[in-house]
Amino acid sequence: MQEELLNSVIKITKTRDVNSLEYSLVTTLQEFIQCQEIAVYKDLQDFGRRVIECSLVLHHENAGQYQWHDTHIVESPESELLSCLQSACIITVQNNNGIEHRWLPISIFDKPVVAIKVVSNHLSSSQQVLLNAFCRIYENYLTILHENERDKLTGLLNRQTFERKFKRLLEKQVRNQKAHNRDNNNRKRQPESYSWLAMVDIDHFKQVNDNYGHVCGDEVLLILAQQMRGFFRASDLMFRFGGEEFVLIFEPCKQEDINEKMQAFMDHVRNTHFPFVKTLTVSVGMARISPYDFPISVLENADKALYYAKNNGRDQLHFFDDLVQSGAISPDNANQDEGDIDLF
Numbered sequence: 315m316q317e318e319l320l321n322s323v324i325k326i327t328k329t330r331d332v333n334s335l336e337y338s339l340v341t342t343l344q345e346f347i348q349c350q351e352i353a354v355y356k357d358l359q360d361f362g363r364r365v366i367e368c369s370l371v372l373h374h375e376n377a378g379q380y381q382w383h384d385t386h387i388v389e390s391p392e393s394e395l396l397s398c399l400q401s402a403c404i405i406t407v408q409n410n411n412g413i414e415h416r417w418l419p420i421s422i423f424d425k426p427v428v429a430i431k432v433v434s435n436h437l438s439s440s441q442q443v444l445l446n447a448f449c450r451i452y453e454n455y456l457t458i459l460h461e462n463e464r465d466k467l468t469g470l471l472n473r474q475t476f477e478r479k480f481k482r483l484l485e486k487q488v489r490n491q492k493a494h495n496r497d498n499n500n501r502k503r504q505p506e507s508y509s510w511l512a513m514v515d516i517d518h519f520k521q522v523n524d525n526y527g528h529v530c531g532d533e534v535l536l537i538l539a540q541q542m543r544g545f546f547r548a549s550d551l552m553f554r555f556g557g558e559e560f561v562l563i564f565e566p567c568k569q570e571d572i573n574e575k576m577q578a579f580m581d582h583v584r585n586t587h588f589p590f591v592k593t594l595t596v597s598v599g600m601a602r603i604s605p606y607d608f609p610i611s612v613l614e615n616a617d618k619a620l621y622y623a624k625n626n627g628r629d630q631l632h633f634f635d636d637l638v639q640s641g642a643i644s645p646d647n648a649n650q651d652e653g654d655i656d657l658f
């Protein structure tokens with residue numbers, strides 16, 4: 315038992331990203347505390363609205379069969395889940411059949427960000443001790459991983475995590491597409507169901523630094539990142555890629571819709587009050603993400619569209635495919651000086 319426990323701790327702390335960590339926690343809990351269900355819920359929001367994502371579920375079907383369920387946003391979270399996240403306390407409820415539902419809070423820097431739900435036929439005290447201990451190990455390690463994934467200044471995801479998150483999104487997209495095809499008797503994919511990548515770059519940011527100093531420049535970067543987090547959905551991925559360059563990844567939607575959303579964001583930036591700087595604008599390059607794309611090629615496409623926006627007056631947005639179609643840029647003449655994309 316002791317050796318198995320140690321091996322489980324090693325397994326949990328061997329992981330290098332948050333998603334694998336969740337998976338290790340759930341499989342470990344299932345190994346030591348046989349449950350009917352174990353689920354991981356994340357509180358995605360920190361800007362007023364509370365958005366709960368169920369990021370992983372292991373459900374006991376019957377006769378030793380288990381089913382994994384994929385990530386989804388929870389439209390109507392259970393009140394116990396919300397109480398657990400609000401109070402940072404363990405909540406336990408037993409139904410008439412004696413089945414116990416237990417929510418355990420996980421905090422990063424004293425802020426509850428995750429709740430682990432365990433459904434079981436009453437846990438013994440030694441099982442409860444194990445459950446609590448694994449949750450604390452998970453909490454400590456999650457804090458470390460969270461810090462490693464984030465940009466120190468803005469709190470957005472950092473560039474090093476881009477490829478991993480991108481691949482995960484595509485895997486999910488392929489899974490969803492397959493399920494969609496199955497449900498629709500293998501009808502063709504809907505043409506509008508693409509994810510989108512936006513490369514956002516502040517215009518003339520060097521002047522901000524030169525005129526008002528780097529501290530002011532940092533403040534501008536921080537405010538812009540906060541505005542992004544407030545403006546876009548919590549499930550959209552937002553990265554600070556380098557100095558004044560940000561990369562956003564949006565889940566599948568129509569091109570008109572993402573264009574409208576990004577144009578509204580550019581308006582929002584124009585109307586935002588930044589310290590010292592009277593007006594600030596951004597240029598945006600957009601690229602479509604298809605399920606089998608390489609991260610680097612999508613980035614390069616968005617970078618070419620951004621480069622075009624910069625060279626044609628700034629404060630504008632362009633889609634790579636539109637520019638290629640109109641002949642404004644060629645997909646093959648990638649000028650290596652412009653496309654200085656580097657994943658790390």
Ligand SMILES: Nc1nc2c(ncn2[C@@H]2O[C@H](COP(=O)(O)OP(=O)(O)OP(=O)(O)O)[C@@H](O)[C@H]2O)c(=O)[nH]1
Nearest residue numbers: 515516517518519520521523528531532557558624
């Ligand atoms: N304050 C601050 N400045 C940074 C940071 N990282 C990069 N920069 C600055 O960002 C500026 C980027 O300048 P450029 O690449 O010339 O771009 P730009 O002035 O925004 O011009 P365009 O992009 O062509 O509109 C440089 O002055 C960098 O020193 C940072 O973390 N904080």
